[in-house]
Amino acid sequence: MLLCLALAALAQPDFDPRRLERVPLATGLADAMGIDVLEDGSVIIIERPGGVLLLPQGGQARRVxxxxxxxxxxxxxxxxxxxxxxxxxxxxxxxxxxxxxxxxxxxxxxxxxxxxxxxxxxxxxxxxxxxxxGAIHLGGGIARDAKGRILIGIGDNSPPIPELPIDQRPGKFMADALRSSANTNDLRGKILRIEPKPEGGYRIPGGNLFKDAKDGRPEIFAMGCRNPFRVMCDHATGEVMWGDVGVNVDPKCGITPSGYDEINRTGTPGNFGWPLFSGPNEPFTSFDFETRKVGPKFDPLHPVNFSRNNTGAKELPPARGAALWYSSVASARWPALGSGSRSVVCGPVVRPPEKPGEHRMHERHQGKLLVADWMRNWIVACDMKADGTLGDAEPFAQNLVFRRPMDIRMAPDGTLLVLEYGDKWNENNDGALSRLVYRRGNRPPVARATANPPAGKAGIAVKLDATPSSDADGDALKYEWRDAAGAVIAGEGPSREVRPATAGAHAYTVTVTDAKGASATAKVEVRVGNAMPAVSIRAPAGGGFFDWNQPVLLQADVSDEEDGSTAKGTIPSEKIVWRAMYLPRGAGEAEASHPGLALMRASTCFGCHMAGEASRGPAYSLVGARYRPEEGAREKLTKKIVEGGNGSWGSYPMPPHPQHTPAQARQMVDWILDEAGTGLQGSTGATAAIMLPHPGHKGDGGVWRVTASYTDLGAKGQPALTGEATVIIHARQRKAAFADSQQGALVIDDIEQERDALAWLAKDGFIGFTGLRLDGISALRVRASATIAGARLEARLGGPDGRIVGKVEPAQAFGEHVIPLAETAGIHDLVLVARLDGPSPTGAKPLGAHWVRFEPGAEASKAIALEREKAKPLVRVASAKAASGAPAKPWKLADFTDAELSAVTKRDGKAGEALLGRLGCVGCHSVGARKGGQLGPNIAESLPRLEKEKDPVRALLGEILDPSKTVDPKWRTRVVVLDSGRTVAGLVLSQTDSEVHLVSDPTRPEQVQVIPRDRIEEMRETPASLMPAGLLDGLGRDEVLDLLARLLKDSKGK
Known part of the structure; x- marks a missing residue:
């Protein structure tokens, strides 16, 4: 097999980093901590709070x-x-x-x-x-070697102090790593190697550091470690490797060196120096904590543990140096590692796979050790040298963005598994496991299509366009369009024109085929019978700038073929709805970037709640404000989402949402507590204004997406359509790290000097800001620093080779620099490019940028001041943590007149028949003779109960709008608590002496869970209905009335 791989390697084309792609395997992980891989490709995943998931090869991750x-x-x-x-x-x-x-x-x-x-x-x-x-620096990574022995990395258990942690003064033992890492009789600060026994306990394998227990604990394989967070074993050679997160000694103490993060590799046991030595076995200077004086350096050949807290040997084995080391400043030996805060993670050695797959890693990386950094968010591939050190480090997967890489493993097929922790230090719910694959050969195209306009009157000309489709290999593409009947639409190229003549929805499909025959499809839908409203925004100007804590004027116009226009007064101006969403990472950020918000939009949450205003339920901003200070709020709200509840905010109960797992519910709660603000939601009027309060240091460099929308009245039996217009306005000061585009940039979270995310640029690397309106901008103010003398920052339009409009040569320390801007009108993309006339060392980053500020000239400043005065009387306060997507208004019973409801029975109900499926009614109910699900009563059989009401039609509508008002005990949700602590909620379909049969997800009633009674700790009933409130809020008035007509069709009574 090795010969075959060697021959195949000779024929391999050069490595192309663009062919290295990420395939998601598991998302929504809570503080994702570690993984391991079986020979069959199965993966086990752990979360710091205790969760364990199993991902079978080719299957879905499930919690075990x-x-x-x-x-x-x-x-x-x-x-x-x-x-x-x-x-x-x-x-x-x-x-x-x-x-x-x-x-x-x-x-x-x-x-x-x-x-x-x-x-x-x-x-x-x-x-x-x-x-x-002081439960800090305790490592915790484990691995098994080729013989099944367990390796454990444990840190020194010493919290960081400004000095070297060798403080022996009374009461300071926690600041003494000599008591742990350098103590031969203590298991902390070590790599342990043991043979676990199936019945519990362990055996000591041969070959550890201390043969005689009198000399030291026999479990110790390596000592002198500070925080060996991730330990690995190369099964091909037996070498043990680990990343050791190093110290940052305050230079004011006079102690040298400042400290290094390390990668250590060894096939034999030994002492790796901490806390007396670091990096290339570089000795620290001794330090007297009473006099604050430094003393002589320690001797790596004859290290001595002189601490009064030491319980082991005084004379220690000779210290060994690291295989790779780097500090907070740029490394001359390994420039690709960059600079700034650091937290090293040891990955695997790339070896020829036993079962090579099509998407295995490229042969270029065979025999290299992969190393990651949790703070700097990079992965590098390092040469393995014969002397035990690591050679050149080259960037790996630099086209991909990682969110704190936590663990890296090779899969049996040669692909790479990367576990990402998430953005925050803790309480993340957005951790992810991905597979990195290398795409060989032809890559299929990506099909994308649009329809313009997406709706209109019968016979309207619609352009179907697949121009956005792409092919990663640059192949020429062929396009074939078909209608819903499968008939080919004649034409050449990516676009076609169609004129659908009949009312209703018309579907069209495009097949995109590359030069080698690979294809992909995309679909679009055109609705005929009701024209789409046209909305235009006059203010703010798209691409312009806003200033924090200052008002922004909002102005829009609407026209609609059926309804008229705001200009003529036939469309009331208050029907224009404004929404705004803040994107701290710039215009390229996805609208639903928070996973909790994405889950809420896919659920029924916004049927009852809005982000910034009270609806049927309280505004999420109020929920966040009320519960944010409360201890245990996350678990309390998580439980309430899954199980339901009532009485917290008024008379309306909250229905259970058993279709969501507790982990998903926690993500929703995270958004509510951490992200939902007062928000600009549902503000109306052709003219309005918004005030943008400063969001705090970390989030102050993004953009606001401002949207104006209008929902028409529907036409010719077709549902109402919503037209909208959107503009992006930029923070006057944008963060370099969160630019809209970048190339050759390394983003590092600097917690020591600038205390913010920074962008470090390679020679000719750049950051770019998209769609800037530069009218009136006279200068750029940039906070930047050079690492190489003579490096300069150029401002260019359109791209890195576009017209230059300004430049500056920063000093070799962070400071503010002004770049006068040549007069530029209109909307442009602006890039800041790092230039260096001379050569740049491999992997070096000559320039670092913190932020750029767009300064208006004198005339522009006057115009801004006048507009603010106009906006002040109209101001509503928004939040930099607001999000859009909630309906503007929910239906209320009082919205319908007696005359409308009394006339319902005169409707034929045909239009309401389709709504039974569209709303999912038949997924839970039978409706007369129309068979449906079993999660609720047959609606026709429940209607006689309403005949006793004074107005049965109004009573029926009231129960749909408030489904938890009256719930038959038979249809109430049960909450089941299992012996594992897991909670399951849903409708009990049937039960026996040994089992309970329950449906958790009302959208998937066919999925029945069978729960053994011996696993049930508790089962209780909730007062809430499984049917969601706000079910009708997406319907027009006529649609609501048509649905009632269809439901009443089967009534035998009045």
Missing amino acids: GRVKAAVFGEVGLMGVAFDPAFRDNGAFYVFFSPEEKKSVMRLTRMVIHDGRIDPARDKTIIEVPIDQD
């Missing part, structure tokens, strides 16, 4: 249970490794801080049986005592 881990300091569920015989015994190992014993870190053997972790089979392997009051 929870480890009862205590989450505090920097501990929780930290490491995971499969047992070599997992396929036969279901066993795996986890390293965690147990809830019931926070004074230790514990390695436990667990077993998955019948798809769930069986706690009765847990076996404790080893416990490592820790000082829980």
Whole structure:
């Protein structure tokens, strides 16, 4: 096989980084912490709060249970490794801080049986005592070597201090890493190697550091580690490798060096120096904490543990240097590593796969060690040198953006698995596992299509356009358009013109084919019978700028073929609805970038709630404000979303949402508590204004997306359509790290100097801002720094080779620099390019940029002041954390007159028949003779109950608008608490002495869960209906009345 791979390598084309692509495998992970991979490609995933997921090869990730881990300091569920015989015994190992014993870190053997972790089979392997009051720097990564032995990385358990942590003064033992890392009788600050026993406990393998227990603990393979967060074993060579997160000594103390992050690799046991040595075995200077004086440097050949807190040997094994090391400043030896804050993560060595797949990593990287940095968000590939060090480091997957890479593993097919933690330090719910694949050969095209206009009167000319389609290989594309009947629409090129003549929805499909025959399809829909309203925004001007805490004028016009226009007064100006959404990362950020908001839009949340105004339920801004300070608010609201509840905000109960898992509900709660603000939602009028309060330091460099919309009255039996217009306005000061485009840029979160995200640019690298209206902008003010003398920053229009409009040569320290701007009118893309006349060292970043400010000239400043005066009387306060997407108004019972409702029975109900399916009614109910789901009563059979009401039609509508007002006990939701702590909610269809049959997701009633009674800890009833409120809020008035007519059609009574 190796010969075949070698021959194949000779024929491989050069590595093309654009062919390295990311394939999502699992998302929505809570503080994603670690993974391991089986020989069959199955993956186990752990989350710091205790979650365990299993991802079978080719399948979907599913939760198999929870480890009862205590989450505090920097501990929780930290490491995971499969047992070599997992396929036969279901066993795996986890390293965690147990809830019931926070004074230790514990390695436990667990077993998955019948798809769930069986706690009765847990076996404790080893416990490592820790000082829980300073549960920091405790590593926690584990791995198994080729012989099935477990490697555990444990840190020094010493919180960071400005000095070197060797403080022996009374009461300062936590600041003494000599008590742990350099202590031969302590398991902290070590790499341990043990052989776990199936019945619990462990054996000591041969070849560890101390042969005689008198010399040191026999479990120790390597000592002198600070925070060995991720440990790996190269099964091909037996070498053990780990990333050790290093110290940052305050230079004011006089101690040298300042410290390094390290990659260590070794096939033999040893002492790796901490806290006396760092990096290339560079000795620290000693330090007297009383006199604040530095002393002589320590001796790496004869290290001595002189601490009064030491319980082991005084004379230590000679210290060894790291294989790779780097500090907070740029490394001359490894320039590709950049500079700034750091947190190294050791990845795997890329080896020829045993079962090579089509998308395995490119042969260029064979034999290289992959190294990541959790703070700098990069991955590099390093040469493995024969002397045990690492050679050149080259950027890997630099075309991809990583969000704190946490763990990297090779899959058996040669693809790469990357686990990302998420943006925040903790309480993330957006962690993700992805597979990196290298696309060889022909890549299929990507089909995209539009229809313009998407709606109109019968016979309207519609342009179907597939021009946005693309092919990664640059192949010429062929386009074939077909209508809903499958008939080919004649024509050449990406566009066609059609004139649909009949009212209703018309579907069209385009097939895009590349030069090698690979194809992809896209669909568009055109609605005929009702023309789309036309909305235009006069203010603010698209591409312009706003200033925080200053009013912004909003002006719009609307015209509609059927309804008239605001100019003529036939469309009331208050029908124009304004929405605004803040995008802290710029115009390129997806609207639903927060996963919780995306889940809420896909659910029924905005049927009852709006972001900034009260609806049937309270505004999310009020929910966030009320619960944000409350301890335990996240779990409380998560439970309420899944199980439902009432009484918190008024008389309307909140229905349960059992279709969402607790993890999904937590993501929704995260958005409500962290992101939802007062918001500009539903503000109306042809002229309005908004005030934009400053969002705080971290979020002050983005854009506002401002949208004006109008919903027409419908026409010719077709539903109402909403037309809208959107403009982007930019913060006067934009962050370089969050530019709309970038190339050759490394984004680093600098927590030491600038204390913000920075963009470091390679030679000819650039950052770009899209769609800027530069009228009246006289200068750019840039905060930047050079790392190489003579590096300059050029401002260019359109692209890195566009017309130059200004330039500056920053000093070699961050400072503000003014670039006078040549007079420029109109909307342009502007890029800031790093230029250097001389050569640039490989991987170097000659320029760093923090922000750029767009300064108006004198005349422009006067115009801005006049517009603000006009806007002040109209101001509403928005929030930089607002989001759009909620309906402007929910239906209320009082919105319908007695005359309208009494006339319902005169309608034939045909139009309402389609609504039964569109709204999902028949997914839960039968409606007369029309068979449907079993999650609610047959509507026709429930109608006689309403005949007792004074106005039965109004009573029926009232129960649809407020489905939890009256719920038959038979149809109430049950909440089931399982022995694992997991909660399941839904409708009980049937139950026996041994099982409960329950439907959790009202949108998928065919999926019945069978729950054994012996797993049920508690089952309780909720007062809320499974039917969501706000079900009708997407309908027009006539549609509501047509639906009522259809429901009443089967009534036998009055």
